[in-house]
Amino acid sequence: MQPNPERFLADLHTLRSFGASGVGRGVVRPAYSDADMAARDWLAARMQAAGLDVSFDPVGSLFGVARGPSLLLGSHSDSQPEGGWLDGALGVIAALEIARASREAGGPPVSVVSFQDEEGRFGVTTGSSVWGGALTLDAADALLDRDGVTFAEARARMGARCGAFVDPAQFTGFIEMHIEQGPTLITSGEKAGVVSAIVGIRDVKITFGGQQNHAGTTPMGLRRDAFQALSAFNARINDRLRPVVTPATVWTIGQVALHPNAASIVPGRVTFSMQWRDGDSDRLRRMEEVIRDTAAEVAAEMGLSLDYGPMLGLEPVAMDGRLRAGLEAAAEAEVPGNWRVMPSGALHDATNVARLMPVAMLFVPSIGGISHDFAEDTDETDLVTGLTLLARAVAALQ
Numbered sequence: 555m556q557p558n559p560e561r562f563l564a565d566l567h568t569l570r571s572f573g574a575s576g577v578g579r580g581v582v583r584p585a586y587s588d589a590d591m592a593a594r595d596w597l598a599a600r601m602q603a604a605g606l607d608v609s610f611d612p613v614g615s616l617f618g619v620a621r622g623p624s625l626l627l628g629s630h631s632d633s634q635p636e637g638g639w640l641d642g643a644l645g646v647i648a649a650l651e652i653a654r655a656s657r658e659a660g661g662p663p664v665s666v667v668s669f670q671d672e673e674g675r676f677g678v679t680t681g682s683s684v685w686g687g688a689l690t691l692d693a694a695d696a697l698l699d700r701d702g703v704t705f706a707e708a709r710a711r712m713g714a715r716c717g718a719f720v721d722p723a724q725f726t727g728f729i730e731m732h733i734e735q736g737p738t739l740i741t742s743g744e745k746a747g748v749v750s751a752i753v754g755i756r757d758v759k760i761t762f763g764g765q766q767n768h769a770g771t772t773p774m775g776l777r778r779d780a781f782q783a784l785s786a787f788n789a790r791i792n793d794r795l796r797p798v799v800t801p802a803t804v805w806t807i808g809q810v811a812l813h814p815n816a817a818s819i820v821p822g823r824v825t826f827s828m829q830w831r832d833g834d835s836d837r838l839r840r841m842e843e844v845i846r847d848t849a850a851e852v853a854a855e856m857g858l859s860l861d862y863g864p865m866l867g868l869e870p871v872a873m874d875g876r877l878r879a880g881l882e883a884a885a886e887a888e889v890p891g892n893w894r895v896m897p898s899g900a901l902h903d904a905t906n907v908a909r910l911m912p913v914a915m916l917f918v919p920s921i922g923g924i925s926h927d928f929a930e931d932t933d934e935t936d937l938v939t940g941l942t943l944l945a946r947a948v949a950a951l952q
């Protein structure tokens with residue numbers, strides 16, 4: 555099997571044109587946006603032209619299925635609200651090229667997938683969560699995006715495209731190629747990373763409720779200021795988590811809604827996201843205890859109410875030994891001594907697919923370690939190296 559680098563790069567650039575931000579190679583293609591649906595229609599046509607049996611499942615994940623038992627390759631084609639051109643797209647287009655090249659060469663059947671809403675406009679890797687069974691369709695339908703649109707409303711926009719769920723039993727395994735989205739490979743100069751495990755994640759919304767009041771007449775000592783509570787919580791949590799975490803553990807308050815968010819009003823309510831990630835389930839649980847204890851302590855001290863939204867999350871997932879060994883052998887053949895085994899700190903669709911079949915992942919370097927930003931990029935030579943490496947692994951694994 556001989557994948558075609560020019561055709562691969564041309565398709566990657568065409569996919570980028572759907573929702574191109576005009577800033578660098580950036581892309582604005584959130585799940586179910588017009589750009590996302592147009593990109594999926596284009597991808598469906600490309601899959602069809604590659605001789606694959608094309609269908610959208612009920613949430614809009616797009617499958618191009620080869621006849622007979624096959625390896626499934628792919629990732630996602632939705633982007634962050636301000637995203638790069640490779641996050642997800644690389645894995646989908648590499649899959650398409652390998653399926654095409656294998657068919658042309660009379661090689662093994664290869665199927666392709668682009669999952670919907672990996673970037674979590676609604677939940678966390680929503681499309682593959684539903685397919686993998688971590689989330690029921692009913693539960694997903696009730697999820698809201700930040701503008702109050704439900705998942706049910708959003709997926710209804712896909713209209714008549716959507717059909718039945720694709721039977722996972724026909725796939726012998728899933729391999730997801732992805733940009734690293736971190737600094738490890740670009741710093742070491744290595745050309746590929748074979749993933750050992752994907753970290754787990756917890757994500758919860760926390761609300762402190764105080765008393766909204768006049769910012770000029772309310773004495774400091776009488777205030778029940780929701781922003782002051784968030785501020786105290788954030789400072790304390792960094793200290794309290796330190797004995798529990800490792801250097802690889804991360805936590806983030808990334809979204810804050812302050813009410814009513816006006817200069818002359820003591821804020822009466824704040825709702826914020828608290829998210830943490832680690833490769834060890836037990837550590838994730840211990841972090842949750844610290845987070846809940848600290849929030850309760852701050853609320854009690856300042857006389858505020860405390861409420862939690864639903865706890866979202868996924869467990870850490872180890873990669874399949876056989877698929878991983880296939881990627882390692884291909885890496886050693888393509889870039890001898892110039893690759894590594896590494897964990898994935900980012901969450902991926904492979905986490906959910908692991909409930910259905912063996913999974914593995916391959917990383918290529920990210921320039922500057924930057925992703926989820928218009929500046930995200932990878933040297934095109936490195937993209938092609940990843941493609942040939944993956945094609946070699948697929949040919950050997952079948």
Ligand SMILES: [Zn+2]
Pocket residue numbers: 630641642672732
């Ligand atoms: Zn991604």
